[in-house]
Amino acid sequence: MTTPLPPGIQLEKVDDRIMTLNVGPQHPGSGHMRLIIKVDGDYIVSCDPDPGYVHRGEEKMAEYRNYIQNIPHLERPVIHDSCNVLYPYCLAVEELLGIEVPERAKYIRVIASELNRCIYTLYWLAIYGIFLGHSTMFMWPAGDRELFIDLLEAMSGARVTHAYLVPGGVRNDLPANFEERCLRQVDYFEKRLKEYQAIFYKNPLLISRTEGTGILSRTDAIRLGTTGSVLRASGVDFDLRKKEPYDVYENLDFQTVVMKEGDSYARSYIPYLEMFESCRIIRDAIRKMPKSGSVRTKLKPNPKGGNDEVYKRVESGRGSLGYYIVSNNRPEPYRVKISVGSFRNLICMPYLLKGELLGNMPSVYWGLNYWPVEADR
Amino acid sequence: MSTAGGIIRALNSGVKHLAIRRFTLRYPEQKLKFVGDGFQFNPETGVGIAGLRGRHILYHEHCTGCQLCAVACEGIAEAIGMVKVNETWKQNKKAIMPQIDYGKCVFCGLCVDACPFYALYMTNDYELSSFTKSALIYTPAQLAIKPKISQDVEIKIDDRGATHG
Numbered sequence: 001m002t003t004p005l006p007p008g009i010q011l012e013k014v015d016d017r018i019m020t021l022n023v024g025p026q027h028p029g030s031g032h033m034r035l036i037i038k039v040d041g042d043y044i045v046s047c048d049p050d051p052g053y054v055h056r057g058e059e060k061m062a063e064y065r066n067y068i069q070n071i072p073h074l075e076r077p078v079i080h081d082s083c084n085v086l087y088p089y090c091l092a093v094e095e096l097l098g099i100e101v102p103e104r105a106k107y108i109r110v111i112a113s114e115l116n117r118c119i120y121t122l123y124w125l126a127i128y129g130i131f132l133g134h135s136t137m138f139m140w141p142a143g144d145r146e147l148f149i150d151l152l153e154a155m156s157g158a159r160v161t162h163a164y165l166v167p168g169g170v171r172n173d174l175p176a177n178f179e180e181r182c183l184r185q186v187d188y189f190e191k192r193l194k195e196y197q198a199i200f201y202k203n204p205l206l207i208s209r210t211e212g213t214g215i216l217s218r219t220d221a222i223r224l225g226t227t228g229s230v231l232r233a234s235g236v237d238f239d240l241r242k243k244e245p246y247d248v249y250e251n252l253d254f255q256t257v258v259m260k261e262g263d264s265y266a267r268s269y270i271p272y273l274e275m276f277e278s279c280r281i282i283r284d285a286i287r288k289m290p291k292s293g294s295v296r297t298k299l300k301p302n303p304k305g306g307n308d309e310v311y312k313r314v315e316s317g318r319g320s321l322g323y324y325i326v327s328n329n330r331p332e333p334y335r336v337k338i339s340v341g342s343f344r345n346l347i348c349m350p351y352l353l354k355g356e357l358l359g360n361m362p363s364v365y366w367g368l369n370y371w372p373v374e375a376d377r
Numbered sequence: 378m379s380t381a382g383g384i385i386r387a388l389n390s391g392v393k394h395l396a397i398r399r400f401t402l403r404y405p406e407q408k409l410k411f412v413g414d415g416f417q418f419n420p421e422t423g424v425g426i427a428g429l430r431g432r433h434i435l436y437h438e439h440c441t442g443c444q445l446c447a448v449a450c451e452g453i454a455e456a457i458g459m460v461k462v463n464e465t466w467k468q469n470k471k472a473i474m475p476q477i478d479y480g481k482c483v484f485c486g487l488c489v490d491a492c493p494f495y496a497l498y499m500t501n502d503y504e505l506s507s508f509t510k511s512a513l514i515y516t517p518a519q520l521a522i523k524p525k526i527s528q529d530v531e532i533k534i535d536d537r538g539a540t541h542g
Contacts (some may be wrong), residue, residue, distance in 0.1 A: 065452040072453050072485040136391055143400050147539065150409065150532060157416040157430035157499070163485040171490070172425030175412040188534045198390035204383035298423035 018045060023361070025053045031372030035349070035365070039358055047353040049346050055376040062336035066302055067093050070333070072163050077340075077374040079160045080123045083109075083116035083152075084316040085374075086165045088323040091246055091312040093167035096305040096327055099297050105169030106247040107289035111182070112155060112164055113314075114278040114285070118189070119148045120317035121271045121278075124369065128268055129200065131362040132209060137200045144192050147185050154178060167303075169296035179286050186279045193275060201269060210264035214352040214364035217262055224348045227341045228319020229274070229369045232258050233266035240315040252284045264360070267367035271317075302331045318342050318369050342375040402541040408528040409541075415500040416486050420493045430486045431503040433477055435520035437464060439496035442473040449491035456481035457488060462517050468494075474517035479505050501526050 005011065017040050024034035032053035038045040058077060062070050074089055075082035087109070094101060101109075122141040129137025149159050154175050156164035164171050200206055216226070221234035231238050239256040241249045257273040259266040305327030313322030319341025326335040345368045352364050402409060413428035442459065450457040459473040466472075475488075475497065489497055502524035507513055530541050 068487065069449070069452045072483055072487070146400075146402075147532065153429065154412045155427065157428055157486060158484060161483065161485070163487070171486070172416070172418075172427045175427040184534055185532075185539075188539055195390055199387045202383060203387040204380040205387075207383075208380075294422070294424065296422075296424045 017041070021358075025050075031376075033372040033375075035361070037353070037358070037361070042358050044353045044356050044358055044361065047350045049349045051343070051346065051372060051375045053376070054373045056373075058377045059336050059338060062333055064332060066331040067097070067167060067305070067333070068299075070336075071166060072161070074338075075161055075163065077338075077377045078120070078317075078371050081116055081120035081317045081371075082160065082162050083113040083165055084120070084314065085321065086163075087113055087246075087314045087316075088312045088321055089325075090165045090167050091314070092310045092323045092325045093305070095310045095312065096308055096325060097167065097299075097303050099168045099299065101169050101247075101297060102294040103248075104290045104293040105295040107285050108155075108170050108174060108295060109165055110248055110252070110285045111282055111289075112152065112162070112170070114281045115148050115152050115155075115182075116162075117317050118275055118278050119145055119152070121275055122148070124271065124317070124366075125196075125268075128363075128366050131366050132206065134200065134203075134206070137196070140192070140196065140199075144189060147189065151178075151182055151185060154181070166296065168299050169294075171296070173295045179289075183283065183286060186282055190276065190279050193272070196272065201272065207265065209360070210268060210363050210367070211261075213264045213360040214267075214356060214367070215261075215263045216348060216352060218260075220348070220351065221262065224351065226319075226345050226348055228315070228317075228345065229270040230267055230345050230348070230367075231319065232256065233270045234262035235260040240313060240320050244313070246312070246314055248285070248288075249281075251288060252281050254281050254284070264363045264367045267369070268363070271369060304329055304331050305333065313339070316341060318371060318374065319345065338377055340374045340377060341369070342371045345370055346375055397538045398540045400539055400541070402530065407530040407541060408526075410528045410531050411501050415498060416489060417498045418486075418489045418492065420495070425486075425490065428499065429501045429503065430484045430499045431501050432479070432499070432505055432515070432524065433488075433520055434498050434500050434523060435474065435517055436496045436498075437462075437474065437517065437521055438466065439494045440466075440469055440474050440517075441494055441496070442469045442471045443494070444473070445491045445493065446475050446488035446497055449488050453485060453487060454481045454483045456483075460517065475520070476514060476516050477520060478514045480510055480513040500524050501528065 018038050021037045025032045034050040036048040075085050078085050122145040126138045126141040153159050156162040216234050218235045221231050237256055237258050242256050254277045257270055307329055309326040311324045313320050322339040324337040325333050328334040411429040415428040416430045417426040444459055447457040447459050456478045457475045460476045462472050462474050489499055533540055
């Protein structure tokens with residue numbers, strides 16, 4: 001039995017306490033994407049991620065272009081990771097058309113895609129830093145990224161959208177002295193990575209903001225179908241480079257990085273540790289690469305695929321990235337379906353953000369290793 | 378590790394960089410040196426020659442007007458159109474040559490891969506901005522000019538860090 005309220009005074013209802021916030025869609029850090037967040041005070045009650053603002057119709061566009069003309073537009077969803085985005089497409093088309101790839105080209109592809117993985121991860125790390133208000137961590141990776149961009153520019157001829165991997169190998173051979181220059185820059189980069197540790201990953205401010213937030217357990221990570229660094233941060237040892245080695249990854253010496261915590265800190269730390277592994281792969285690939293030989297199998301003009309379908313996937317910067325291509329005896333594919341890591345990791349947003357502080361939203365969001373444009377493709 | 382100690386260590390690692398030479402490339406004064414004379418392609422082996430994919434160069438004495446570059450660009454950027462030229466070459470009976478719209482070109486270089494007659498290559502020239510859209514359309518005569526470029530700065534890496542000089 002409650003006492004009647006004085007006239008003109010109303011009790012606050014539970015629904016009145018909940019406020020809806022629209023985060024985005026003009027997102028300052030990355031592509032356009034909206035999070036509809038309901039907050040009670042400072043705590044998040046529910047979160048509804050709303051992608052779809054940068055839909056480009058890549059899959060439909062691919063049906064009207066032949067296998068070579070598809071190359072430039074298929075790398076557009078993630079231009080920072082363009083070699084890895086094209087990798088599964090090239091593997092799939094090679095199987096479809098029955099093309100053999102020269103041994104040297106396989107190693108060059110691995111070097112290009114590992115350099116590109118570093119470029120992507122550094123860009124991601126730069127935005128992670130600025131999301132958490134750490135502007136030095138924006139400047140340093142953005143500067144060191146230039147080193148790798150210069151390397152890939154010497155290799156492929158373009159700064160960001162390389163169009164370097166093609167079905168049948170790579171577009172051109174390595175320039176003179178590339179191996180030496182690459183090794184020198186990789187050595188320097190490993191030294192720089194250790195400095196990142198001191199200023200960012202061992203920084204008590206970062207640890208207090210990310211440790212223990214947005215915990216994703218091992219079983220949940222598997223049930224939600226996450227992939228890439230998010231899955232490995234939850235203690236699942238799954239890396240396609242080890243589990244389903246493509247090209248020459250089985251000959252190369254590297255490890256999968258796994259952490260058990262499953263919190264925001266682990267999700268931000270795994271890509272960082274993987275850059276060390278990328279450096280190892282590059283060094284090993286340069287040592288084991290045949291010193292000369294062809295790098296591209298000559299294709300017939302306008303090659304036709306048979307009545308066949310093929311699915312190939314690789315480990316990109318954001319987890320497993322697969323291409324499903326159906327062909328029907330025509331120079332164009334009948335259907336291209338792209339399965340991307342970004343979209344699969346986006347699904348765990350509502351689970352991770354429930355009950356979190358609103359201030360932890362940026363670290364959880366960007367820790368998912370998510371790229372809005374790739375999710376919409 | 379105490380919080381204060383951790384913050385001091387983090388600050389210290391940043392402060393060290395005050396004594397290190399700057400990494401930034403001062404662009405309009407300095408220009409980065411590229412490998413070779415731009416992206417080229419050898420149609421015999423089907424393999425390219427590494428180089429920057431910048432503005433194209435068209436060798437009028439090799440171009441046959443076969444339109445393969447324009448066909449390759451269809452569905453990519455549609456930047457290449459074939460235009461009539463007032464020149465007489467015995468290999469080019471139709472007297473048509475590619476004209477490239479750099480407002481559309483994505484610099485993928487697949488037109489260079491498509492050219493079987495050693496006529497279309499790319500150069501190190503990447504400074505193509507203009508005040509009008511029509512100035513971005515390069516006629517065959519403009520494409521034949523070899524660009525003058527002075528790019529000399531290279532990255533130097535030593536024990537004290539990386540610098541562009």
